[in-house]
Amino acid sequence: MFLEHLQLQQFRNYQAQGIYFQAPKTILLGDNAQGKTNLLEAVELLATLKSHRASRDRDLVQDGQTVGQIQAVVQRQLGAAQLTLRLQKSGRRTAIINGETLRRQQDFLGTLNAVQFSSLDLDLVRGGPGERRTWVDTLLTQLEPVYAYILQQYNQALRQRNALIRQQTADLDESPPQPDITQLALWDAQLAALGTRVIRRRGRVIERLVPIAQAWHREISGHTEQLDICYQPNVAVEQDEPTVIQQHFLEKIQKRAIAEYYQRTTLVGPHRDDIAFSINQTPARQYGSQGQQRTLVLALKLAELKLIEEVVSEPPLLLLDDVLAELDLKRQNQLLDAIQDRFQTLITTTHLGSFDAKWLASSQILTVQSGKISANDRNQADILKHSG
Amino acid sequence: MAQALTDAKQQVGLCSVCFHLSADPVCDICRDNRRDNRTLCVVSDSRDVIAIEKTREFKGKYHVLGGLISPMDGIGPEQLTIGQLVHRVNKESIDEVILAISPSIEGDTTTLYIGQLVKPFTRVTRIAFGLPMGGDLEYADEVTLARALEGRRELE
Numbered sequence: 440m441f442l443e444h445l446q447l448q449q450f451r452n453y454q455a456q457g458i459y460f461q462a463p464k465t466i467l468l469g470d471n472a473q474g475k476t477n478l479l480e481a482v483e484l485l486a487t488l489k490s491h492r493a494s495r496d497r498d499l500v501q502d503g504q505t506v507g508q509i510q511a512v513v514q515r516q517l518g519a520a521q522l523t524l525r526l527q528k529s530g531r532r533t534a535i536i537n538g539e540t541l542r543r544q545q546d547f548l549g550t551l552n553a554v555q556f557s558s559l560d561l562d563l564v565r566g567g568p569g570e571r572r573t574w575v576d577t578l579l580t581q582l583e584p585v586y587a588y589i590l591q592q593y594n595q596a597l598r599q600r601n602a603l604i605r606q607q608t609a610d611l612d613e614s615p616p617q618p619d620i621t622q623l624a625l626w627d628a629q630l631a632a633l634g635t636r637v638i639r640r641r642g643r644v645i646e647r648l649v650p651i652a653q654a655w656h657r658e659i660s661g662h663t664e665q666l667d668i669c670y671q672p673n674v675a676v677e678q679d680e681p682t683v684i685q686q687h688f689l690e691k692i693q694k695r696a697i698a699e700y701y702q703r704t705t706l707v708g709p710h711r712d713d714i715a716f717s718i719n720q721t722p723a724r725q726y727g728s729q730g731q732q733r734t735l736v737l738a739l740k741l742a743e744l745k746l747i748e749e750v751v752s753e754p755p756l757l758l759l760d761d762v763l764a765e766l767d768l769k770r771q772n773q774l775l776d777a778i779q780d781r782f783q784t785l786i787t788t789t790h791l792g793s794f795d796a797k798w799l800a801s802s803q804i805l806t807v808q809s810g811k812i813s814a815n816d817r818n819q820a821d822i823l824k825h826s827g
Numbered sequence: 828m829a830q831a832l833t834d835a836k837q838q839v840g841l842c843s844v845c846f847h848l849s850a851d852p853v854c855d856i857c858r859d860n861r862r863d864n865r866t867l868c869v870v871s872d873s874r875d876v877i878a879i880e881k882t883r884e885f886k887g888k889y890h891v892l893g894g895l896i897s898p899m900d901g902i903g904p905e906q907l908t909i910g911q912l913v914h915r916v917n918k919e920s921i922d923e924v925i926l927a928i929s930p931s932i933e934g935d936t937t938t939l940y941i942g943q944l945v946k947p948f949t950r951v952t953r954i955a956f957g958l959p960m961g962g963d964l965e966y967a968d969e970v971t972l973a974r975a976l977e978g979r980r981e982l983e
Contacts, residue, residue: 546968585969595932602898622896622904625939629932 440552440753441783442482443519446510449501450526451477452810462803463780466794467787468815469807475787478807479555479758481509482785485522486553486756487577488534488544488587496526505529513551516753520550548584552747552755556740558762563739564723564732568713575714578743579644582750586640593633593709600626600705608703630708631688635681637709638672642679644746645670645714652742659734659773664718666738673711737770741777748782757784764793771795844915846891846908848873856880856889863887865922869912869941871895871934875927887925890915895933896940909941916948926953930974 442460447453452474467475480490484499493499500507507526512519523535524547533540534547541547562570579586603626607619649668656666674688691707692699699706716723716735723735740757747755757778763771763786775797778784787807791799806815841847842854849855856862856876866887870876876889892907904910916924924945928934942951957975958967967975 543968545970585973588970592932599898599932599936606898606901606903619903621943622936622940625936626898628939629936 440516440755441514442511442551442756443514444510444512445478445481446508447478447481448508448510449504450481450507450509451499451501453477454501454810456810456812458805458812460783460785460803462801463782464784464786464798464802466791466799466802466804467785467807467812468789468791468804469787470789473807474810474812475807476557476760478812479760479785479787482511482551482553482756482758483555484509484524485511485551486548487580488524488532488547489577489580491555491557491559491573491577496530496532497528499526500528511551515550522547522550545584545587548580548587549751552581552751552753553758554740554743554747554755555758555760556736556762557758557760558765560736560740560762561732564716564727564735568711571714572710572712575641575644578648578746579640581747581755582644583640586637589633589636589640593630593637596626596629596633597705597708597710600630601703604699604705605703608700627689627692630705631685631692634674634688634708635684638674638676638684638712639679639681641709641712642670642672642676648739648742648746651745652738655741655777656734656738659738659770660731664731664734665720666735667715667717667720669715669717671713671715673708733766734770737766737774741774744778744782754782757782759784759786761787761789763798764788764790768795771798841891845889846893846911847876847889861886865920866925867916867921867923868925868927870927871929871937879927887923892928892937895928895931896937897933904940907937909944912941913944913948916945921949923950923952926951928953930956 444457444459446455446457448455458478467478469475476492480492480499484490490499505528509522509524509526511522513522521535521537523533525533525535532544534544535541536547536550563574576586576590580590600623603619603623607623645668652668653666656664674684674691676684677687678684688707695706718727718731718735721727723732727735744755744757763774766774772795775795780801786802788794791804804815806813838850839848840850840852842849842857843852844857845854847854847856851858863886867890868879868885868887869890869892870879871892871894873891876891879885879889890908890912892909892912894902894907896902896904896907915921924941926938926941928938938953942953945951955978956971957978958964958971964972
């Protein structure tokens with residue numbers, strides 16, 4: 440797939456900006472806080488309907504405006520698609536594909552696929568389990584768009600169940616509580632049924648990702664390191680059978696009932712899952728060096744690219760936010776070899792100095808300055824001379 | 828217009844039997860003795876009664892819950908007319924209770940809750956969910972298709 444055109448209207452610091460992408464790689468050059476990452480964020484929103492930086496749409500709409508809009512033309516094997524996502528300060532969204540307003544926003548997913556790689560992704564290794572759950576959920580949403588719906592349903596059941604637990608324990612000190620066992624049992628059943636679907640899908644995607652990530656990792660590390668990725672569901676999966684997992688789920692809820700009663704929140708379910716990364720049998724989180732952690736994240740990202748390509752049978756976009764310059768020349772070249780010209784890549788950077796000449800040769804270079812984007816041929820000539 | 832709105836506000840209350848909107852203590856539907864007393868259709872909201880009435884295909888009577896179970900909004904079974912429903916089913920002779928509640932998380936929980944309470948007294952069914960008429964299978968979304976598969980039936 441190829442993102443041909445992007446039009447931003449009152450989005451973040453862009454008033455009205457159109458961009459035509461003309462090369463397999465686009466380098467967005469500019470100082471900090473000029474709007475480079477905002478542009479990648481717009482693409483991320485089109486691909487996942489989520490931004491890793493903002494949880495509320497009011498942050499995405501330009502200051503002083505009430506409505507913002509992202510529009511894109513994407514070339515796919517089956518033809519071009521026009522995507523429009525209209526954002527409002529109030530939080531209401533409108534998703535439009537080829538002029539047709541979608542009744543369900545979830546149907547927007549799957550037209551544009553993208554893998555984002557930013558310096559924040561080191562948190563995948565260093566951060567808490569929440570970062571890793573978000574990562575696997577974002578990937579799943581692109582591979583199986585219905586997963587967005589399942590996850591939303593699960594979270595809704597979780598919120599309802601938590602509200603019920605809090606109500607039933609609210610007057611803990613005053614009168615003896617009278618828990619509505621029937622109602623709690625129904626929420627348990629909903630949580631277990633939906634949670635099981637989340638667990639199985641997460642398990643499945645990790646299983647598919649592991650061999651690809653391991654192969655990349657071996658290659659990048661020069662065949663010296665063995666990567667292992669292990670899904671650690673909160674409710675153990677001994678047998679990949681929905682009824683068996685649901686049964687385990689309910690049994691575990693029973694076992695933790697007293698703890699839940701005192702902590703007033705749901706303690707069992709995929710909202711407490713984790714994924715463990717290890718290098719040569721050592722947990723990457725505690726023992727991995729910075730370089731090892733970087734190699735690991737790069738391998739994961741390359742694996743995501745390959746897996747999405749495999750599943751949707753078209754190469755997704757790659758969004759590199761400030762990371763390329765952090766990689767040494769050897770890893771830069773490995774990345775270049777991996778993506779070649781097959782994956783359209785958008786790269787943000789503050790300076791071109793550390794880029795390999797091969798990267799620059801196949802790139803369109805755009806300058807980003809306070810919410811305005813312009814082609815910069817002079818820069819390109821300069822840099823070619825500099826690196827040549 | 829202003830007068831009409833004030834009148835509406837003053838006159839419209841709830842039917843004491845089914846809790847549908849009504850100007851009288853007992854609504855037109857409940858009073859209509861041509862309708863089948865033995866089939867009860869349970870909905871969450873008066874708007875659902877109006878929607879089903881438009882089809883003119885249902886000849887039984889209704890029971891309006893006045894919402895769905897949602898602990899987040901402080902709505903438990905006590906806030907709905909579930910107790911009255913159980914009482915009706917217990918007292919009147921009812922052959923079938925049809926649960927016509929939207930397939931959301933809250934709707935499903937409410938459906939299951941009522942099902943458990945009413946099942947000892949009578950036959951309980953829930954309406955089917957699936958493809959819209961004239962809809963094309965290949966264009967149906969995955970969620971709707973999954974629901975439709977779940978509710979599949981033997982070919983008669």
